[in-house]
Amino acid sequence: MTTNLDKKFNSLAYQFHLLRSNKLTFIGCAFILLLIIVALFAPFIAPHVEHARGGVDAANMFQPPQVEYPFGTDEAGRCIFSRVVVGSRISLGVGVFTIGLTLLIGVPLGAIAGYAGGVIDEVVMRITDVFLSFPPLLLAMAVTAMLGPALTNVMIAIAITWWPWYTRLVRGQAVSLRERAFVEAARAIGVTPLKIVGRHIIPNCVAPIIVQGSMDFGFIVLTSAALSFLGLGAQPPMPEWGLMVSSGRTFFLTSWWVVTFPGLAIFTTVLAFNLLGDGLREIMDPKTRGL
Amino acid sequence: MSTDYILNIRGLQVEFNTYIGTVKAVNIEELNMTKGEFLGLVGETGCGKTVTSMAICGLITGKGRIKAGEIYFDGKDLLKITTEQADQIRGKKIAMIFQDPTSSLNPVFTVGDMITRIIRKHKKVNRKEATRLAVEAFRRVNLPTPEQVLNQYPHQLSGGMCQRVMIAMALSCDPKLLIADEPTTALDVTIAAQILDLIKSIRKEMDLSLLLITHNLGVVAQVCDRVAVMYAGNVVEVAPTSEIFKEPLHPYAHGLLKSVPKPGSKGKKLAMIEGMVPSLLNPPNGCRFHPRCPHAREICKTDVPPINSYGNRRFAACHLIPELKKEII
Amino acid sequence: MHCLRNYIIRRIFLGIIVLFGVTVITFTIARVVPSEPAARWVGPRATHEQIEMAREHLGLDQPLPVQYWRYMRDLVSGDWGVSIRTHQPVLRDIRAFLPASLELCVTGMLMAIILGIPLGVFSSVHKNTFFDHGVRVLAIAAVSLPTFWLGMILQLLFFKELGILPLSGRVSMDVRWMMPFESITGFNLIDTLIAGNFTAFVDVSRHLILPALTLAAYPLGLITRMIRSSMLEVLGEEHITVGKAYGLSRRLIIYRYALKNALSPTLVVIALSFAYSLAGTFLIEAIFSWPGLGYYAALSIISVDYPAIMGVTILIAALYVFLNMAVDIIQALIDPRIKLGK
Helix, strand or coil: CCCHHHHHHHCHHHHHHHHHHCHHHHHHHHHHHHHHHHHHCHHHHCCCHHHHCCCCCHHHCCCCCCCCCCCCECCCCCEHHHHHHHHHHHHHHHHHHHHHHHHHHHHHHHHHHHHHCHHHHHHHHHHHHHHHCCCHHHHHHHHHHHHCCCHHHHHHHHHHHHHHHHHHHHHHHHHHHCCCHHHHHHHHHCCCHHHHHHHHHHHHHHHHHHHHHHHHHHHHHHHHHHHHHCCCCCCCCCCCHHHHHHHHHHHCCCCCHHHHHHHHHHHHHHHHHHHHHHHHHHHHCHHHCCC | CCCCEEEEEEEEEEEEEECCEEEEEEEEEEEEEECCCEEEEECCCCCCHHHHHHHHHCCCCCCEEEEEEEEEECCEEHHHCCHHHHHHHECCCEEEECCCHHHHCCCCCCHHHHHHHHHHHHHCCCHHHHHHHHHHHHHHCCCCCHHHHHCCCHHHCCHHHHHHHHHHHHHCCCCCEEEEECCCCCCCHHHHHHHHHHHHHHHHHCCCEEEEEECCHHHHHHHCCEEEEEECCEEEEEEEHHHHHHCCCCHHHHHHHHCCCCCCCCCCCCCCCCCCCCCCCCCCCCCCCHHHCCCCCHHHHHCCCCEEECCCCCEEECCCHHHHHHHHC | CHHHHHHHHHHHHHHHHHHHHHHHHHHHHHHHCCCCHHHHHHCCCCCHHHHHHHHHHHCCCCCHHHHHHHHHHHHHCCCCCECCCCCCEHHHHHHHHHHHHHHHHHHHHHHHHHHHHHHHHHHHHCCCCHHHHHHHHHHHHHHHCCHHHHHHHHHHHHHHHCCCCCCCCCCCHHHHHHCCCCCCCCCHHHHHHHCCCHHHHHHHHHHHHHHHHHHHHHHHHHHHHHHHHHHHHHHCCHHHHHHHHCCCCHHHHHHHHHHHHHHHHHHHHHHHHHHHHHHHHHHHHHHHCCCCHHHHHHHHHHCCCHHHHHHHHHHHHHHHHHHHHHHHHHHHHHCHHHHCCC
């Protein structure tokens, strides 16, 4: 029987209050919203959109930040501000796609392993162990090197690197859920195992997946930028932030803006997602709430 | 007045600030203990007994604060002393044992570690002497092979043994007041009985006062001289054990004692007190028990009941006792 | 004690199995790369027969499982193959480049630990104060920094603007030419001290600062956060209240009783970030022209030098596995509950 007190604590209003009272998380959230808006309306925000799509303006190379070019121009005379703005689409897209792929691989695998138990469970767990014993960056690099340098390959590579975390997470939940009464009841009625996994087990894992996912989003953006920096990901003339830092490397001592602003974009994006993820984790975990 | 009492609580109000409001957890007009007395503090879960004990030991932290009141211990008001003075008293003159003995001990250190440190701090002796005293303390609580126990970890000991360790730790510096918060609740019946016997035997040896907090009336009947009944943050009745069991004056105390099943009552419906414990965010006006009291009158809803004396250090907070006395007997 | 020994043995066994899996994966990846290693071995103007001979010489004409078996056999006996690019034994190449990376990683990790643990503890004890909020923001920011960008920003700041630290490399030109020191261990800090060459020591230290700082950022953030949250959790546990109830000093309660409990999960984080930074030296070595394993690996990847790639990958993965194992074992030693198989 839930009392009035329980209802108050579980209400959305309370969750929102927590979110609001944690100013950092709120800032992170706000920034992400800003980012989404920028990404959606990029062509209208960027003053020199053509620069983001391959246009060059050799006459205006290495202009320092000024009114015409808020972030300055790079070695091909392109407006860095415009490229950063359009690049937000790439970064967000990469993040979403990669997480989607990772979840697609990792979640069902974990749910099946956890629910089935026995040999299947053991095998899947050993495989995850092996994958997890690789330093993530290294594995991603290896896969990208194998598949060839391209942004899509980077996303696949990161998904291949990252799925074990979600498998572990979901598997843990599945193991504890499979003994619960409602699962046994479903079994007794004769619901097929696949349906049980899909209908009962996976939906109950949504909360930790969301928390983990929001924390990982930042890491994914960071890794794909790092891989692009190494030349394994986005190829010129894509306005991908990591690639921009890499191409600017040769000149950054004389033209600091070429490297600083794209990198700043990466930093603030990752920061925002990490703040959000951190805040979500605090909300979901009553221990750290500190009433 | 205060010299006779080892503990004298007056006008204590403790509150907790939460998201949804201020919880008025404790509101005690007066509660006192004489030297060498075993006082039981009973009540339902959430009635404020643990908060009271925490207030005495100065352990109210976080969102809780002591809004008003005085707690006189051995003549000094505990709420007005400095942290250093408090550190001197805690563990040395006032000792506390908690409900779950296994989680009261640090899992990554041996059980001997904390007790030797406590002894070293309060008795100002060196490590060897402290170890010796610790072994003695363990022996006093009937722990077998005390030297070995000293080097064991909490998870290697049973619940009963852990509780004995806690008691040994509490008694190691010869405190004047021992506060035991549900010492037997986490233990099974036979072990609990042993612990209670231990507590009773200690009384003979040491000049100790005990504040025993529990919701178990059976424990109170065995061990305590006097009983204080709490409800919703108030002390509603205080009386010598024999008298309260024979003839509880306050309606709540009455209901509480009646609801304990007795042998021979098989087949009869369990007596209970109607209603539920009120939310302490907005306690009822007047007497906090009035919504559930079968005898409630108009005055109960508006006026806080006075605390009247009914003989031999016996007090109750109710408007209607003189009338009820005729009805109950 | 039996349980502890069994636990360790079990852990090592598991580690070996995992390592095997790692070698299989790496081997498969390296072999699947569509390029012609034999041609690279011989050089750009090779004839067809020379390439064929090279293939035979390198054993590339055998079926894959046989190649794998041969490779593993050689690996275990100490023969890690010969680099296609440098024509040197891979193991010797690795031994030449490893110390630079290790020096970098160890220094960076030490910085992170020495700064991170006190920050985290202090932050947890003064929860919700201005300082605490500041530390939390710092920690999250540290974890969000792109390594390569941080390195460059530091270079801009300390080299270009302030001019107090060198741009790149391990040692300055002048020191290298005029006051050379013998490279005994490969760790410049140690070697300069052994040689008694104080000027070189200072120079080498100055070169180490920025790269180590860049490397330290991510672990610093992780460690600070982990210690803080562990401490908060422990400080809420009952035995801490008991300690307070007995008047024990705050310092004792926090730094001995609480911290020891909080260190266990933090150790995991430390080991993981050490392994992570070992792999991440890539980026730092690229920025600071640091001649370490990452530099060697980068060259190997570009020239598709598969024995070298295999060698580096297996080494790093093995270190990773080893570190994880060490952490489990150390945890068992610290936390008596695990030791006796709770």
